[in-house]
Amino acid sequence: MSDFLRRQRQSILTLLMLSPGFAGFLGLFFYPMMVTVVRSLRPEGQEVGWTLANYIEFLSKPGTRQVIVLTFVLAISSTLLSIVLSVPLTLILREKPWGHRFFRLTVLIPITVPGLVGALGLLVFYGSRGWLNLFVTQVLHLPKLNINYTVPGLILFYLWHYFPYTALTTLATLEGLDRSIEEAASVAGANDWQVLRHVVLPLIAPGILAGSVLTFMAAFGSFSIPLVTGGNYRPLSVAIYTQIESFTPARWSMGSAMSVVMAILQVTFLSIYMRVLRRPMA
Amino acid sequence: MNLLRQYVQSILNARKLLIITFLLCFALFIYAPFTITLLRSVGKDWFGKAWLPPTLTLDWYKWAWEIGQVPEITKNTLIIAALAVTMSTLIAIPTGWAFGRRNVPGKEVLMSVILLPRMIPPIAYALGVARIFYRLHLVDTHFGVALAHTAICAPYAILVLSSTFEGLDERVLEAASVCGANAVRTFFHVILPMVLPGILSSVIFTFTTSYNELTLTLLTYGVHTKTLPVRTYLAVGEGYLEVTSAMAVILVIPSLFVLFMIQRQVAPEKLVGGFKGV
Numbered sequence: 174m175s176d177f178l179r180r181q182r183q184s185i186l187t188l189l190m191l192s193p194g195f196a197g198f199l200g201l202f203f204y205p206m207m208v209t210v211v212r213s214l215r216p217e218g219q220e221v222g223w224t225l226a227n228y229i230e231f232l233s234k235p236g237t238r239q240v241i242v243l244t245f246v247l248a249i250s251s252t253l254l255s256i257v258l259s260v261p262l263t264l265i266l267r268e269k270p271w272g273h274r275f276f277r278l279t280v281l282i283p284i285t286v287p288g289l290v291g292a293l294g295l296l297v298f299y300g301s302r303g304w305l306n307l308f309v310t311q312v313l314h315l316p317k318l319n320i321n322y323t324v325p326g327l328i329l330f331y332l333w334h335y336f337p338y339t340a341l342t343t344l345a346t347l348e349g350l351d352r353s354i355e356e357a358a359s360v361a362g363a364n365d366w367q368v369l370r371h372v373v374l375p376l377i378a379p380g381i382l383a384g385s386v387l388t389f390m391a392a393f394g395s396f397s398i399p400l401v402t403g404g405n406y407r408p409l410s411v412a413i414y415t416q417i418e419s420f421t422p423a424r425w426s427m428g429s430a431m432s433v434v435m436a437i438l439q440v441t442f443l444s445i446y447m448r449v450l451r452r453p454m455a
Numbered sequence: 456m457n458l459l460r461q462y463v464q465s466i467l468n469a470r471k472l473l474i475i476t477f478l479l480c481f482a483l484f485i486y487a488p489f490t491i492t493l494l495r496s497v498g499k500d501w502f503g504k505a506w507l508p509p510t511l512t513l514d515w516y517k518w519a520w521e522i523g524q525v526p527e528i529t530k531n532t533l534i535i536a537a538l539a540v541t542m543s544t545l546i547a548i549p550t551g552w553a554f555g556r557r558n559v560p561g562k563e564v565l566m567s568v569i570l571l572p573r574m575i576p577p578i579a580y581a582l583g584v585a586r587i588f589y590r591l592h593l594v595d596t597h598f599g600v601a602l603a604h605t606a607i608c609a610p611y612a613i614l615v616l617s618s619t620f621e622g623l624d625e626r627v628l629e630a631a632s633v634c635g636a637n638a639v640r641t642f643f644h645v646i647l648p649m650v651l652p653g654i655l656s657s658v659i660f661t662f663t664t665s666y667n668e669l670t671l672t673l674l675t676y677g678v679h680t681k682t683l684p685v686r687t688y689l690a691v692g693e694g695y696l697e698v699t700s701a702m703a704v705i706l707v708i709p710s711l712f713v714l715f716m717i718q719r720q721v722a723p724e725k726l727v728g729g730f731k732g733v
Contacts, residue, residue, distance in 0.1 A: 183558075186557075189549075190553035190557065191549075191554075191559065191565075193545070193549055194546055194551075194609070194613050195569075196546075197546050197606070197609045198569055201602065201603070201606035202571060202575075202580060205580040205581075205582075205587055205606075206583055207583070208583035208586055209579070209580055262481060265478065270474065272478075276478060278714065278718055279481070279482060281714060281717065282486075282714065285714045285717065286489075286710045286714075287666070287667040287684055287706055287707065287710060288667060288669070290489075290492070290687070290703040291488060293488075293700065294487075294488025294492040294703070297488065297492060297495055297700070298487050303491060307504065307506060311504065333488075390576075393576065394578065395576075396576070396577070396578050396669065397670065397684070397688070400669075401688065409578075410576060410578040413582070414578065417582065417674070425582065429582050432578065432581075432582055435576060435578070436575050436576075439576060440574075
């Protein structure tokens with residue numbers, strides 16, 4: 174009997190310990206999300222009544238498809254580019270070349286430094302009076318490049334901000350790799366390229382993909398970067414903020430409907446991604 | 456034979472050159488934006504085709520300091536970050552302990568529920584947060600903005616602390632009690648020194664998150680609670696590039712300090728990891 178009581182007490186204690194975390198979750202995430210859902214079902218500017226008009230209006234607007242396509246184009250292409258950048262970078266860093274500590278620190282910079290500072294610097298650097306265009310016009314004698322406020326420019330800025338997620342995860346996976354496997358492959362007569370292609374890459378693929386999920390999530394939800402550097406290109410996050418900021422009275426219901434669509438898209442895409450990841454690698 | 460060796464050597468050299476070029480381009484890609492921002496913030500009359508500013512000045516910092524109200528805004532930012540860090544840590548210590556050391560049924564599922572606020576983009580629930588905070592008059596208070604930050608800081612603190620507590624060695628605790636230490640003594644002399652690095656890294660990460668946070672801040676700030684990122688964002692809109700650059704430089708200094716701490720204290724991959732099962 175006392176054993177039963179003790180177990181009871183232990184589980185109550187566990188429950189008590191978990192409660193701050195879940196109170197935070199419920200109060201600061203779940204409740205706001207529910208408020209957003211309810212708001213999105215109310216007619217604009219009214220506190221009563223239920224309607225789907227906001228969703229219908231949003232989904233049937235001609236601009237909506239562009240906004241959603243832009244969001245996905247930015248997120249997917251910056252994720253792919255982050256893999257293209259991270260794999261050679263981490264393969265080099267793994268060999269611990271001269272100054273590798275400095276480059277490891279460099280990888281951390283974009284995720285520690287406030288996004289706005291990076292965005293501002295990138296705008297200045299790639300701007301019409303920036304160093305890149307000085308180089309292009311004065312050294313190469315080519316016409317000026319327009320990078321700021323274009324889609325390729327945005328992808329580049331996203332890459333700058335979000336590649337560390339892929340790079341750090343890939344680096345951790347690579348460093349956990351058993352060197353003797355590669356040695357066995359090269360003893361068996363494989364050249365460097367074959368070792369890389371048939372041994373190393375398949376082994377680190379799960380790590381690369383796991384990191385790329387993080388990059389994708391960050392890029393899909395990115396707000397401050399496109400807000401400052403997007404110009405006329407507004408992905409979903411900025412489009413939501415515009416509903417509140419640029420309309421008087423603010424269009425809360427419309428913004429909320431867009432928020433719900435965004436959350437659903439994110440969750441759907443992530444669960445597809447996870448399912449693909451979990452599939453055993455061939 | 457000699458020719459072959461030369462050929463192999465040249466390929467090896469070329470590879471080395473390739474690696475060096477790649478690393479240099481990478482460093483340029485990351486650092487050039489900062490360098491040019493720094494130069495903008497101290498440069499005067501820098502127009503046209505000059506590579507470097509012709510004259511140097513600290514005027515923009517003076518402007519940022521006086522007109523941009525940087526001291527007051529820095530104070531706001533630090534108060535908010537301190538509140539957010541305190542709240543997240545207070546939430547995370549018991550919950551992280553439960554996740555790390557106690558028997559929680561359905562641990563994996565509960566953990567992913569807790570991490571949900573970090574997987575859904577903040578803008579998706581920021582409107583809800585703003586509406587609730589308007590109703591409760593929490594908008595434009597330090598506590599309110601910090602509370603909004605806690606929504607994204609706390610899950611991360613819980614994650615870091617639960618793995619810290621999980622790593623505590625049971626045998627050391629047993630040894631302490633065998634040696635006759637009571638619970639209080641064990642806590643202060645055994646557990647605390649062992650978990651302090653974990654708590655420190657959780658504090659570093661939550662501080663960085665709160666310090667850099669713009670999304671939830673933009674929807675809950677007011678005249679009295681402008682933070683440095685918000686001020687910089689507003690300055691970008693106002694268009695004085697030099698003054699904005701000066702603000703950006705001020706904004707970046709604490710981050711560099713944090714970066715230094717991260718390098719000394721914690722494994723960098725912990726910064727991004729934590730989505731178990733991925």
